[in-house]
Every structure is written in structure tokens, then in C-alpha cells.
Amino acid sequence: MDPHSSAQDVHRCDLCETTIVHSYCDFCQVNLCKPCIIDHIFDEYEKHKIVPFQKRRSTLIYPKCGTHPHKKCEFLCKDCNNIFVCSSCVTSEQHRNHKLEEIAEVYKTKRQTIEKEADQLENHTFPTVKEITRDLENQLANLDGGYEKLTTTMSKQGEQLHREIDIIINKMKTEISEIKMKHRDILQKHLDEIKQIQSLIKQTLLAIEEIKNSNEVSSSIEFNSKILEFSKLPPKVQISLPTFIPKQIFNYNLYSLFGHIAPLSTTPEKNILSLIQPNILFRELLDEPELVATIQTGYKGLHSVCQNKDNIWLSGLDQDIKCFNHNGSLLKTIKIKPNHWPLDIVEDTDGHLIYSCCKSGTVNKVKNGQIEELIRFQDCMPGMLCITSTGDLLVSIMINDGEFETQFKVVRYSGSTEKQIIQFDEEGKPLYSGNAHTKYITENRNNDICVADHGAGAVVVVNQDGKLRWRYTGHPSTKTINPFEPWGITTDSQSRILTRDYKNHCIHILDQNGEFLRYIDNCDLEYPSDLCEDNNDYLFVCEWKKGNLKKIKYSKETPSFELVM
Structure with a gap:
């Protein structure tokens, strides 16, 4: 098995790269087999620290002192901003009577904190982030389908609306056809009456023409006038066409009729445990609000106020x-x-x-x-x-x-x-x-x-x-x-x-x-109109009729605890 390509292989010596590891140099941080230990420490470098492989990285490596290069620092000076110091520095004039901490103890405490953080990240935070990532990827993958479904539903609503409009239009067209038939019948009836009168007039004119061309006395004497009869003609018929009066359509009216699109809801879910921080200021309501000041503005009908610091x-x-x-x-x-x-x-x-x-x-x-x-x-x-x-x-x-x-x-x-x-x-x-x-x-x-x-x-x-x-x-x-x-x-x-x-x-x-929490009703307010707050939660109230601006204190600061997300 290739020792460089298999993650399942046993640990090998870093020098010969073939023999199974036996020891570990805690200072150089290299794996060593038994034969290679001698080669590794042959340079007689005093810092080498050979330990069994199972106890690797157990030796603390202290930093070198900046003032005394041949010494290692084993202390932290708290009074000098936690700088590393060696035993010689401790006895020097600069650090005399300073508060010191052993690096080993600080290191131990810090390692515990790091291990807890690693555990939190590995077992809680990372899985949560991974789950959020997977959820977002799923949402993105389903995005097109969801919006396609939305637009399909909207299109169906549009088709339904078109069908309803077509039904209304066809119904109105039927009504118009019926009105047209009635219109035609009325006109035809009057036309028939007029044509009958027209025919009678033609017959009368023919009879008059025969009398005019005749020498017989009796036909002229027996003639009866038809003028009076034909003077009473039926009234002239004028029937106006029906009209279509469209109802005005406004965007907001049609929008509410068709439907509406519910907006995106972007409320974030809380995935991380909250930390408690003390001494966050909470403003508690006063039992009795206090009138702090009254400003006479000179307005008649004071209705708007805004303020800055x-x-x-x-x-x-x-x-x-x-x-x-x-x-x-x-x-x-x-x-x-x-x-x-x-x-x-x-x-x-x-x-x-x-x-x-x-x-x-x-x-x-x-x-x-x-x-x-x-x-x-x-x-x-x-x-x-x-x-x-x-x-x-x-x-x-x-x-x-x-x-x-x-x-x-x-x-x-x-x-x-x-x-x-x-x-x-x-x-x-x-x-x-x-x-x-x-x-x-x-x-x-x-x-x-x-x-x-x-x-x-x-x-x-x-x-x-x-x-x-x-x-x-x-x-x-x-x-x-x-x-x-x-x-x-x-x-x-x-x-x-x-x-x-x-x-x-x-x-x-x-x-x-x-x-409802309570009223502010004890500051002689008369017909209050507009309101605003300043950065200290003082309330400014306009009085409409008097034109006064009143400054009111209605809350006070109290220490509290607040969940910080």
C-alpha cells in the first residue's frame, strides 16, 4: 500500500518514509522510527524532545524572551499588557512587583476554552450552518418550480376572468340582437302603413286623371276630395340606436377584483443560542407621567412636529x-x-x-x-x-x-x-x-x-x-x-x-x-394632535387649539437583561 496516498495506512516515519512510526519529536514535530531517532538528534540540538508517539504534542514549547534570547518565557506580565517574560525579566527593575501568571496555567485554561469552542463549532454551529446551507440550496432548487406554479395559477385566474368577460359580452350581444329585432319590427310596421297609404294615393291620382280626361259631367260632380283623408299621415318614426356605456376601470379597482400578490415574508429563523448580556437599559413606564416644559409656538392650529437631537x-x-x-x-x-x-x-x-x-x-x-x-x-x-x-x-x-x-x-x-x-x-x-x-x-x-x-x-x-x-x-x-x-x-x-x-x-x-398599557391623561392636554419622541424617550405633544408644544417624561431607565441574537 502506498504510504503517501492512503488515508487508511498506519503512520510512517517522516525521515525514511517506510518504517512504522515509534516516537515523535515534540519540538520539531516529526514522526520517527527507532533507527531514525539517532539521525534526527545527531546535530546535538538541545531543543529536541523525543517522546513516545502516543504522547506526541504533549510538550509545551515556550516562546523565546525578547530581552534575554537564551531564555524561554514562562510567565505573562498582567501589568504590561500580558507580554511574555522570562525568569530574568521577573527580577528586573521593569517588572518588579508586577502581577505575573504562569504561562502553563494560562495555556491550560485557554486550551479548555479552545476545546469547548471546537466542540461547539463541530457539534452545534457547523451542523446548524450545514442544515441552513442545505435548506437554502433546496429553496433555490425549487425556486423556478414555485414561481412557475404561481404564474400558472395567475394565468388560470386570468383565463377564468376572460371566460367571464366573454360570457358577459356574449350575453350583451344577445340582448343587442333582441333589441335589433324589435327595432326592425317597429320600422317594418311603419313602412307597411306608409306603403299602404302610398298605394291609395296612387289609386286616387289615377282616378283623378281619368276624370280630367273625361267629358262626362257626372264623374266630376260625384268626385269626393281625399285631401283631408291623406293629410292625416302617421308620424315620422325616428328610433335612436341603443348605446353601450362602459364603466371606467381603475387600476386599483381591477387589481382588487383580479386578486393580489402576497409579498415575500423574510422573517429570519433564530438558529443560534442567545447569549445573555447584563446592564442593557430598559425604559419602564412611570406611574404618573411628568410635564417637563410647555413651549408657546404662536401657531393657531398646530398639527405637525418632528425633532432631532x-x-x-x-x-x-x-x-x-x-x-x-x-x-x-x-x-x-x-x-x-x-x-x-x-x-x-x-x-x-x-x-x-x-x-x-x-x-x-x-x-x-x-x-x-x-x-x-x-x-x-x-x-x-x-x-x-x-x-x-x-x-x-x-x-x-x-x-x-x-x-x-x-x-x-x-x-x-x-x-x-x-x-x-x-x-x-x-x-x-x-x-x-x-x-x-x-x-x-x-x-x-x-x-x-x-x-x-x-x-x-x-x-x-x-x-x-x-x-x-x-x-x-x-x-x-x-x-x-x-x-x-x-x-x-x-x-x-x-x-x-x-x-x-x-x-x-x-x-x-x-x-x-x-x-393597551396605559394612558397619559394627567398633563393638562387639550385636543392633542401630532406626537414625536426624542432620543431619550421624551414625548413632544402638539396642542391643536392652543398652539402649545408640551414635553412629557413618561418612562425611566432601569437595568435589565436582554437576549442578544
């Missing part, structure tokens, strides 16, 4: 967008074109202000003090805005074609390019009410898209693929007298959702799954 931007029922610092001092004012007051304002990831305008049907960007048109809408009206964690822009849009019921949709843009439309649930039903009230929008930390649907009296939450997760329609409580009317909406660092209840003068706090 330095500034607070506000808009209301006039042409100005105002910028305040967190102490309430006015820093700057941006003038908007007359009668083009901003409906909503947000700040993008580059720090530029973006606002929507109903009057012009545009979304605009304020850059270097200049206003640039970002998106223009033709047959719909832009509403509220949100900048996502990925820098995309979400816009709530009202569709009103003048004939059908008003509809709303949420559209995701990258710059001015449309990326996603969120409008219908899995059954093809509208996600949002057709009520013309504006619908505030925000993105949660888990990438859910949250909409305050004032017209439906509900908070509607979908995941990032546009699939409905849940609806919240208020909480039965003696604290709320009027119907739940959500307007402004925001989220905090704990993925809690906060929405204002306009006529009940309070804020509802929900968890990320839509469960």
Missing part, C-alpha cells in the same frame, strides 16, 4: 415652518409659498426638511434654504409622512376620482421612485378607511408600519411587507367618554406605540403587539 420643527395653519431649540427659543422660520401651507413635516437621514402640500399636490424638500419639488401627484393627494430606518419615505395618499369612494394607500419611496404600495389586506379589502381625514404614519423599531386611521377610529399596523398584523380600536375605560379618534402617532425605543385621542384629551400607550 438639537432642534424641533413645527408646522400649523399658516405658511411658516418654525424651528425651536429644546429650551423653547425660536431659531429660524422657513417661508412657504402663499396658500401652500405644509400638511406634515419630517427630517430625512441627511438632515433635510421634507414637507407635504395638499394645495400643490407635492412633496417638497428644503435644501440649503431652497425648496425643491421631490414628488408631484396627478390624481391623488399626499398626506402625512414618515422617514424609515432605511431612509425610505412613507407617504399616506388619498385617492378620489370623483366617482368612486375615496380610498387611502401608503406608498414607500426611495427618493422620488415608488418602491411599495400598501392598500389592501390578504382578502383584497382596503386596509384603511375612505374617510377624508388625514392619516398620520410612523415606523416602529421592528419595522412595522403604524397608521392612525382617524376615520375608522383605529390604529392599523402592518409589517414591512404590507401584511396586516393587528388593529387597535380603543380601550374600554371610564376615562374615555367620546369615541376613540387617533390622530398623531409615534413610537419609542421599546417599540411601544403612542397615539393621541383627540376628543378624550389623552394619549394611549400600546405595546408592539397592540396591547
Whole structure:
């Protein structure tokens, strides 16, 4: 058997390459047979360490000392960043009184750690990765078949729709044929009547001609006039052709009729055991929220707020967008074109202000003090805005074609390019009410898209693929007298959702799954409108009628433990 080509062969000597191995040089790391041991150590190199083959790699090889080249390092100096030191270094002035550890002990501990890690990688991590790899390869192998099945199903739906349309068209053609026959019968009846009268007139004219050519007195005297009889002719018949009045077809209407494509679901499965890390800050809700500050903005009808770490931007029922610092001092004012007051304002990831305008049907960007048109809408009206964690822009849009019921949709843009439309649930039903009230929008930390649907009296939450997760329609409580009317909406660092209840003068706090947690109702809020959070989870609330902006503390930091995936 070839000793170099067979993995099943016994170990051979590295020098002669034929004899079965007997010993091992732990320093040079070579296999040796008995005869070759003498040849290997013949150079009298003092570092050779010959051990039985079964005990190979049992001798520790210590590093040479950089200061004393003829000595090996047996210690680690903890005070000098774990550098290797020899016995001479230990007694030197540089390392005197330093904390030292024996390399052998550190090595033993590290080897145990390495063995545990190797065991974890070999018996847990690698099999898991291998399984994921196999699963992904299977998914890729089945991808074409799955999509072919999807398109086949869609084609069958199209064929069915075509058949239904053909049936409708054939039925209408039959109706037209029947109407045509009735039309023909009416015209033919009138034609027969007229032809009969025409024949009688011809006969009368012939009789008159005979009388005119006759000399007989009696025929002229006995003639009776037919003028009166023929003057009463039947009315002239004008029958207009039937008309076909096609019903207007809109893309969104036909799309919901035909069906819809459920988006990709990309929720990752957790395959690796979580590690526990202490001292992760958790913000616990306060029993009694605290009013920290009240800023008088000068607005009448304050309805929109956004902020960054330095500034607070506000808009209301006039042409100005105002910028305040967190102490309430006015820093700057941006003038908007007359009668083009901003409906909503947000700040993008580059720090530029973006606002929507109903009057012009545009979304605009304020850059270097200049206003640039970002998106223009033709047959719909832009509403509220949100900048996502990925820098995309979400816009709530009202569709009103003048004939059908008003509809709303949420559209995701990258710059001015449309990326996603969120409008219908899995059954093809509208996600949002057709009520013309504006619908505030925000993105949660888990990438859910949250909409305050004032017209439906509900908070509607979908995941990032546009699939409905849940609806919240208020909480039965003696604290709320009027119907739940959500307007402004925001989220905090704990993925809690906060929405204002306009006529009940309070804020509802929900968890990320839509469960009611508590109210904020003790800060003298009057007709709250828009909301936003700063990086420290302070809540800023617009008061619509008074034009005040209130800063509220409603949570506090507490040490906790968090699972890190």
C-alpha cells in the first residue's frame, strides 16, 4: 500500500518514509522510527524532545524572551499588557512587583476554552450552518418550480376572468340582437302603413286623371276630395340606436377584483443560542407621567412636529415652518409659498426638511434654504409622512376620482421612485378607511408600519411587507367618554406605540403587539394632535387649539437583561 496516498495506512516515519512510526519529536514535530531517532538528534540540538508517539504534542514549547534570547518565557506580565517574560525579566527593575501568571496555567485554561469552542463549532454551529446551507440550496432548487406554479395559477385566474368577460359580452350581444329585432319590427310596421297609404294615393291620382280626361259631367260632380283623408299621415318614426356605456376601470379597482400578490415574508429563523448580556437599559413606564416644559409656538392650529437631537420643527395653519431649540427659543422660520401651507413635516437621514402640500399636490424638500419639488401627484393627494430606518419615505395618499369612494394607500419611496404600495389586506379589502381625514404614519423599531386611521377610529399596523398584523380600536375605560379618534402617532425605543385621542384629551400607550398599557391623561392636554419622541424617550405633544408644544417624561431607565441574537 502506498504510504503517501492512503488515508487508511498506519503512520510512517517522516525521515525514511517506510518504517512504522515509534516516537515523535515534540519540538520539531516529526514522526520517527527507532533507527531514525539517532539521525534526527545527531546535530546535538538541545531543543529536541523525543517522546513516545502516543504522547506526541504533549510538550509545551515556550516562546523565546525578547530581552534575554537564551531564555524561554514562562510567565505573562498582567501589568504590561500580558507580554511574555522570562525568569530574568521577573527580577528586573521593569517588572518588579508586577502581577505575573504562569504561562502553563494560562495555556491550560485557554486550551479548555479552545476545546469547548471546537466542540461547539463541530457539534452545534457547523451542523446548524450545514442544515441552513442545505435548506437554502433546496429553496433555490425549487425556486423556478414555485414561481412557475404561481404564474400558472395567475394565468388560470386570468383565463377564468376572460371566460367571464366573454360570457358577459356574449350575453350583451344577445340582448343587442333582441333589441335589433324589435327595432326592425317597429320600422317594418311603419313602412307597411306608409306603403299602404302610398298605394291609395296612387289609386286616387289615377282616378283623378281619368276624370280630367273625361267629358262626362257626372264623374266630376260625384268626385269626393281625399285631401283631408291623406293629410292625416302617421308620424315620422325616428328610433335612436341603443348605446353601450362602459364603466371606467381603475387600476386599483381591477387589481382588487383580479386578486393580489402576497409579498415575500423574510422573517429570519433564530438558529443560534442567545447569549445573555447584563446592564442593557430598559425604559419602564412611570406611574404618573411628568410635564417637563410647555413651549408657546404662536401657531393657531398646530398639527405637525418632528425633532432631532438639537432642534424641533413645527408646522400649523399658516405658511411658516418654525424651528425651536429644546429650551423653547425660536431659531429660524422657513417661508412657504402663499396658500401652500405644509400638511406634515419630517427630517430625512441627511438632515433635510421634507414637507407635504395638499394645495400643490407635492412633496417638497428644503435644501440649503431652497425648496425643491421631490414628488408631484396627478390624481391623488399626499398626506402625512414618515422617514424609515432605511431612509425610505412613507407617504399616506388619498385617492378620489370623483366617482368612486375615496380610498387611502401608503406608498414607500426611495427618493422620488415608488418602491411599495400598501392598500389592501390578504382578502383584497382596503386596509384603511375612505374617510377624508388625514392619516398620520410612523415606523416602529421592528419595522412595522403604524397608521392612525382617524376615520375608522383605529390604529392599523402592518409589517414591512404590507401584511396586516393587528388593529387597535380603543380601550374600554371610564376615562374615555367620546369615541376613540387617533390622530398623531409615534413610537419609542421599546417599540411601544403612542397615539393621541383627540376628543378624550389623552394619549394611549400600546405595546408592539397592540396591547393597551396605559394612558397619559394627567398633563393638562387639550385636543392633542401630532406626537414625536426624542432620543431619550421624551414625548413632544402638539396642542391643536392652543398652539402649545408640551414635553412629557413618561418612562425611566432601569437595568435589565436582554437576549442578544
